[in-house]
Amino acid sequence: MRPAIRSHDLSADSDLVARIxxxxxxxxxxxxxxxxxDVRRLAARLGVPPADLDDLVQQTFLELLRAARRxxxxxxxxxxxxxxxxxxxxxxxxxxxxxxxxxxxWTRESASTSATTEADxxxxxxxxxxxxxxxxxxxxxxxxxxxxxxLENCSGPEAARSLGIPLATVWTRLHHARRELxxxxxxGAEGEHK
Amino acid sequence: MTSVRCxxxxxxxxxxxxxxxxxxxxxxxxxxxxxxxxxxxxxxxAALRRIxxxxxxxxxxxxxxxxxxxxxxYGAHARxxxxxxxxxxxxxxGIAMFTAAAGAVVLLARGAHVxxxxxxxxxxxxxPKFDVSGTDGSTWAARASGGTARVRLSTGAVTVHVExxxxxxxxxxxxxxxxxEVRGTRFxxxxxxxxxxxxxxxxxxxxxxLRGRGERLLGAGQSWQPAPSPSTAPVEQRDLGxxxxxxxxxxxxxxxxxxxxAARGDPAAVRSAPVAPALEPRAGVSxxxxxxxPALAPQEEPGDLFAAAVHAFEARDYADADRxxxxxxxxxPRDARAEDALFLRAVARARVGDRQGAAALAREYLRxxxxxxxxxxxxxxxxx
Numbered sequence: 001m002r003p004a005i006r007s008h009d010l011s012a013d014s015d016l017v018a019r020i021x022x023x024x025x026x027x028x029x030x031x032x033x034x035x036x037x038d039v040r041r042l043a044a045r046l047g048v049p050p051a052d053l054d055d056l057v058q059q060t061f062l063e064l065l066r067a068a069r070r071x072x073x074x075x076x077x078x079x080x081x082x083x084x085x086x087x088x089x090x091x092x093x094x095x096x097x098x099x100x101x102x103x104x105x106w107t108r109e110s111a112s113t114s115a116t117t118e119a120d121x122x123x124x125x126x127x128x129x130x131x132x133x134x135x136x137x138x139x140x141x142x143x144x145x146x147x148x149x150x151l152e153n154c155s156g157p158e159a160a161r162s163l164g165i166p167l168a169t170v171w172t173r174l175h176h177a178r179r180e181l182x183x184x185x186x187x188g189a190e191g192e193h194k
Numbered sequence: 195m196t197s198v199r200c201x202x203x204x205x206x207x208x209x210x211x212x213x214x215x216x217x218x219x220x221x222x223x224x225x226x227x228x229x230x231x232x233x234x235x236x237x238x239x240a241a242l243r244r245i246x247x248x249x250x251x252x253x254x255x256x257x258x259x260x261x262x263x264x265x266x267x268y269g270a271h272a273r274x275x276x277x278x279x280x281x282x283x284x285x286x287x288g289i290a291m292f293t294a295a296a297g298a299v300v301l302l303a304r305g306a307h308v309x310x311x312x313x314x315x316x317x318x319x320x321x322p323k324f325d326v327s328g329t330d331g332s333t334w335a336a337r338a339s340g341g342t343a344r345v346r347l348s349t350g351a352v353t354v355h356v357e358x359x360x361x362x363x364x365x366x367x368x369x370x371x372x373x374x375e376v377r378g379t380r381f382x383x384x385x386x387x388x389x390x391x392x393x394x395x396x397x398x399x400x401x402x403x404l405r406g407r408g409e410r411l412l413g414a415g416q417s418w419q420p421a422p423s424p425s426t427a428p429v430e431q432r433d434l435g436x437x438x439x440x441x442x443x444x445x446x447x448x449x450x451x452x453x454x455x456a457a458r459g460d461p462a463a464v465r466s467a468p469v470a471p472a473l474e475p476r477a478g479v480s481x482x483x484x485x486x487x488p489a490l491a492p493q494e495e496p497g498d499l500f501a502a503a504v505h506a507f508e509a510r511d512y513a514d515a516d517r518x519x520x521x522x523x524x525x526x527p528r529d530a531r532a533e534d535a536l537f538l539r540a541v542a543r544a545r546v547g548d549r550q551g552a553a554a555l556a557r558e559y560l561r562x563x564x565x566x567x568x569x570x571x572x573x574x575x576x577x578x
Contacts, residue, residue: 025270025339032263044251049567051530053252054262061266065273131249133570149211150243156211175207182242 013077021068032061035078038152039085045147046089047136056092060085075161079154083162086144093140134184142177145170150178202226206235210243252565261373268346268368271337322365323357344368351384356398372404381412392419405528500531503538512542533559537568540575553577 011019011030019027036057043056063084071080138146148159149170156174160167205222208214214222226232254262321338324345328334332350336343345354346368356365356376367374370388374381379398384391393402394417402410402418412418503518519535519542526532536559543552556575559566566572 023274025267025274028270029263029267029339032266036259036262040254041251044565045249049530049533050252050563050565051533054254054258055530057262058266058269062269062273065270128249131245132565135246135249146246151247156213171211171213174211178207178239178242181246182238185242185245 014071014073017064017068017071017077018073020064021071023065028061028064031064031077031081035081036061038078039081042082042085042147042152043089045135045151046086046140046143048089048092052092056085056088059092060088063088076158079158079162082148082152082154083164086148086163089144090140131181131185134181138177138180142173142180145173146177146181149174200229200231202229202232203235206232206239209236210239264344264366264368267339268337268344271339272335320360320363322359322363324365325355326352328352342366347383347385349385349388351382351392353380353382355380369404372402374403375401379414389420393417499525500529500535503535507538507542510545512545516542533563533566533568536562537566537572540572544575 011027013031013034016027016031020031039057039060040053043053043060044050048056060081064081067084071077135143135146144163145159145165148154148162149156154162156167156170160170163170202222202225205214205218206226209219209222222232226236321341322343324336324343326334326336326345329351332352333348334345334350334352336345338344341362342364344366345352348370352367354365354367354376356379359365359376365376367376367383369383369385369390371390374383374390374393376398379395379400381393381395381398381400383393390402390404393400393412395412395414397414399411399413402412404410410418499518499522503515503522506512506515506518516539519539522529523532523535536555540552540555540559543549543555552575556572556577559572560569560576563569
């Protein structure tokens with residue numbers, strides 16, 4: 001016998017997670033409605049290519065079916081969810097790493113042999129493109145902390161818990177990330193590629 | 195960043211991070227009011243925050259969002275069903291329909307979340323009542339959640355009967371390349387090689403929505419299938435029992451025509467294709483607007499094409515790699531690897547010294563993937 005299906009729109013986030021832990025798919029849909037944009041934005045800002053964003057959002061929410069049972073109700077659901085998304089991004093990145101290395105190797109060969117070798121066009125970049133590139137060039141660890149704290153407005157302790165790192169490490173990585181970004185944006189120069 | 199140090203300067207970042215308690219915060223703010231260095235640091239940190247928060251990121255439209263949500267719930271249901279394992283659900287048999295060509299086989303939908311006819315009616319919206327039968331070899335699954343029931347058809351043919359839907363009820367068939375929504379009807383749909391190849395309605399009406407195309411309504415006696423030619427004839431009314439010969443509209447025929455015409459090397463059909471021509475053995479072929487590589491051979495899978503193209507690239511057979519990447523892009527224009535395929539085509543052109551071709555492909559890459567993974571390298575190829 002199926003239980004009656006009722007609207008979950010007014011339920012608290014933690015109640016939705018509790019229902020998801022009991023296999024309530026409708027609650028999963030409600031949580032998706034509330035936070036899919038946040039997850040998508042975080043994944044995009046962590047460098048997931050647009051073509052892969054849909055899959056990554058799907059994987060994050062599907063992971064809730066397993067992770068919901070271990071959810072600590074004292075935590076904000078949004079931050080917990082973003083932490084899961086970061087884990088999904090890391091898995092995605094590892095899967096692509098080998099392929100990306102191959103592409104990069106081919107590109108370096110091409111740059112050295114092609115008659116179209118150009119001076120670095122980055123010198124002429126301004127505004128949005130420079131900022132995006134600067135964020136792209138942060139190391140993964142700094143980028144995760146920077147995106148969680150500065151872009152997604154998570155507190156330091158929340159980010160530390162979601163990322164599984166000490167709080168002091170969060171502040172350190174955040175400091176270095178800001179320093180690199182400010183060097184790029186204020187001086188118009190590229191930081192070192194990580 | 196300021197190069198002059200003030201012993202209070204580190205607190206500017208601590209303030210930004212929320213690490214100062216109330217007493218510390220008040221003390222620092224009083225200091226910053228009279229210290230130009232700390233004041234500037236606070237301002238610059240706040241400016242950095244505003245700049246990066248205003249950066250653009252990909253958005254998704256409502257249709258794609260709705261589809262994404264449906265896929266999520268479908269996937270979640272499948273996962274939960276796997277866990278339950280031993281439980282089976284029977285599709286309710288209201289009115290049986292067995293009209294499949296190879297002989298109908300009623301499949302028990304393992305894990306289908308469909309209630310028996312005696313399901314409680316305490317739900318705000320009851321689930322639709324329907325019956326599905328598939329041919330041998332077809333792959334499909336049915337589920338229902340709230341007032342919406344879905345059948346996901348991966349390959350093969352299914353025949354569906356849906357009892358009249360009430361207010362708030364919906365019945366959809368998820369197809370690899372779109373979806374089909376019904377209004378209490380009887381119909382048959384066939385999927386071949388990840389594409390919807392035939393839809394036939396014997397009662398009622400269905401709305402067929404294929405990716406990248408407008409909605410098409412099919413009524414009783416009507417059928418649809420992709421056209422093998424660039425003909426623009428509309429869907430035809432036909433008598434049941436007659437061979438299906440309906441031709442698709444121009445919009446429906448567009449992508450399918452491009453593949454089929456490419457096989458015959460028809461320049462006209464490929465003129466509008468966004469894919470530049472493959473490398474000829476001689477270098478210096480300019481982009482685009484001539485015949486592309488032939489379509490897939492029956493035994494070829496798009497994934498195999500991509501792997502073969504990469505293999506050819508690694509073997510420095512750039513002409514062959516380019517041709518294979520073109521064929522892959524035609525077969526799977528929305529595949530996630532299409533971005534890599536287009537980028538590697540630009541690299542292949544550069545390797546053989548075709549500067550103009552490489553630049554054109556790189557510009558096409560930047561146009562299609564403005565935030566693509568290889569945009570920095572593509573910008574080098576594209577030039578100023």
